[in-house]
Amino acid sequence: MTPQASRPLRTADVARESGYSVQQVRDLERLGVIPPAARAANGYRSYGPAHVRALRAYRGLAAAAGPVVARGLLAKALTGSLADAAAAVGAVHVRLARDRDEALRAQAALLAIQDEPLDADDGTPARGARAADATTDALTITQLAAALGVRTSTLRFWEQEGLLVPDRVTSLRARQYGPGAVREARIVTALRGSGYGIPSVRDVVVSLRSLPGADEGVARARQLLDRRLDQIATRSVALLRAGADLAALLDPPNS
Known part of the structure; x- marks a missing residue:
């Protein structure tokens, strides 16, 4: 299911779309795996489609290279350039090969x-x-x-x-x-x-x-x-899926 971009997503919505629990979503946000959520006036978190894509990319990267490598790679991808992210994913492909x-x-x-x-x-x-x-x-x-x-x-x-x-x-x-x-x-x-x-x-x-x-x-x-x-x-297939999610996250079609 593709998250709807027309409305903000609650933590429960992101958890359902990504396959993680609500607590895991919060933990991964704290670790920098996904961008910080916006905060509504009442203090509740507000997410968007990019958060779901980031979590899906993390799931694939963790399956392919382990959670520690995945956290570092995704955190750098969110703050670096598209070329840097592509090079990091390419390095995982090389290790698997x-x-x-x-x-x-x-x-x-x-x-x-x-x-x-x-x-x-x-x-x-x-x-x-x-x-x-x-x-x-x-x-x-x-x-x-x-x-x-x-x-x-x-x-x-x-x-x-x-x-x-x-x-x-x-x-x-x-x-x-x-x-x-x-x-x-x-x-x-x-x-x-x-x-x-x-x-x-x-x-x-x-x-x-x-x-x-x-x-x-x-x-x-x-x-x-x-x-x-x-x-x-199995790890190689997971990396391919992660690459697609990461590309959609860093270079969205409407950019």
Whole structure:
């Protein structure tokens, strides 16, 4: 429903048109998400169509980029230029596109891992399969870090968080990673590179270790990435809707 421009809108009217509660409308006005309402002689707030558009734009921006980013973006849009607002929305589009590319690259990495031939006894990559850096021999922490494109400190942190369990040379306490550990490290790298937090990645790795075959763990990781791609698509659609509302707010047809 499009708000009528012929009469002032009450707080309840704006709430109904925007899908927010009356208290949320007041709170978002206080935070600068919408322009300050005019005050009637009796002290009641009086709104217009621009307030409804601002709230609808905020809803889409919050779904796409989070409420903190949305508040800052909309507050700047209301006080800045149309070009600045367009650039800010464009930056969110770029971030979403980057997130999608990272998830797709992680998916491709997991597919490559899943396609490797596995040893029939323990489910690790079979001798001759390319586990990392063109070899399936045990790797040192320096070699593994170089093969994965991460720092050795990152691998140590993942170990502390239970994401990796390397073999150790007892005499020197030096870390060594066999084919199974390398495979886990590649899955962890793919998921962390796609933005997944430590708890989610830990769940996948625990599943990988507890299941009889390595493919189940990889499949679990791929399911996580599928959900992430769906979430990115939903956020992208929300951003498109927000962009339309923001354009109507900042560059109305009668301007």
